[in-house]
Amino acid sequence: MSRSLLGSLLLTALVATAAHAQSVDDVIAKHFTAEGGADKLKKLQTIRMIGHMQVGPGMDAPIQMDKKRPMMQRMDFTFSGMTGTQAYDGKHGWQLMPFMGQKTAEALSDDDSKQAADQADFDGPLMDWKTKGNAVELAGKESVDGADAFKLKVTLKSGSVEYDFIDAETYLMVKRESKQKARGTEVETETSLGNYKEVQGMMFPCSITMGAKGMTQHQTLTIDSIAVDVPMDDARFAMPDTTKSAKPADKK
Numbered sequence: 001m002s003r004s005l006l007g008s009l010l011l012t013a014l015v016a017t018a019a020h021a022q023s024v025d026d027v028i029a030k031h032f033t034a035e036g037g038a039d040k041l042k043k044l045q046t047i048r049m050i051g052h053m054q055v056g057p058g059m060d061a062p063i064q065m066d067k068k069r070p071m072m073q074r075m076d077f078t079f080s081g082m083t084g085t086q087a088y089d090g091k092h093g094w095q096l097m098p099f100m101g102q103k104t105a106e107a108l109s110d111d112d113s114k115q116a117a118d119q120a121d122f123d124g125p126l127m128d129w130k131t132k133g134n135a136v137e138l139a140g141k142e143s144v145d146g147a148d149a150f151k152l153k154v155t156l157k158s159g160s161v162e163y164d165f166i167d168a169e170t171y172l173m174v175k176r177e178s179k180q181k182a183r184g185t186e187v188e189t190e191t192s193l194g195n196y197k198e199v200q201g202m203m204f205p206c207s208i209t210m211g212a213k214g215m216t217q218h219q220t221l222t223i224d225s226i227a228v229d230v231p232m233d234d235a236r237f238a239m240p241d242t243t244k245s246a247k248p249a250d251k252k
Helices: 003-020 024-035 038-043 110-120
Strands: 046-056 059-068 072-079 082-088 093-096 135-144 147-155 161-167 173-182 185-199 202-212 219-228
Touching: 024 038, 024 135, 024 147, 024 202, 072 110, 082 110, 093 110, 135 161, 147 173, 185 219
Parallel strands: none
Antiparallel strands: 046 059, 046 219, 059 072, 072 082, 082 093, 135 147, 147 161, 161 173, 173 185, 185 202, 202 219
8 A cells, every 4th residue: 555545544534533523512612602602601690582472373472581690580471461471480480371270370390390490591501511410412413404413412410301403514503302291291392493693792593493393383482682681680580479369470
């Protein structure tokens, strides 16, 4: 074998090895750089998203989602003239669903509250994942809507497992798969993220489509506006006094 051919083969092998040597830390670092930078993201204190969700043919439900560091979140949505709420106050989850006959706020079950706690992580499970006690593995690449994406297996400290798909070119998240309980039954769900828009140098998905994996019927949430570092009192996330009647959600 000639030296030139041997050198060519070695170079090819090295390039192939380098391509497969992309580490979890590399992918996650580039992901947060694409979102605007980890340092900048960590300085955020609150996020407010206002949009609408398609709930049926020609029917939309206005939605407002608030998040506050470190683990508080609240979602208000209006349907049939009534406002429902799902929230997590940093320790406990609760909900108010007047269109389901629920007149006062109720605490979530232990399983639902655990799920809400996972979702309430302000920065998400990938940020400082080792410190949080999460585990992340690079599970190869998969095609998402015709484009290559890194597939990350994320095992949360709580024991829940999800798969995050990071676009191999933009390094923005394009899909997430997880298992959630609905009416006591575990359902495999998928969430597609797209139409990213810049807000103060940070990228946020403004089209979020959710549904059971393998099913054609999904719901799409369209974000119309995003505001960051909006003043929010902790009381906004607390479960209201169950002895009082349900009132429309305020916007403190």
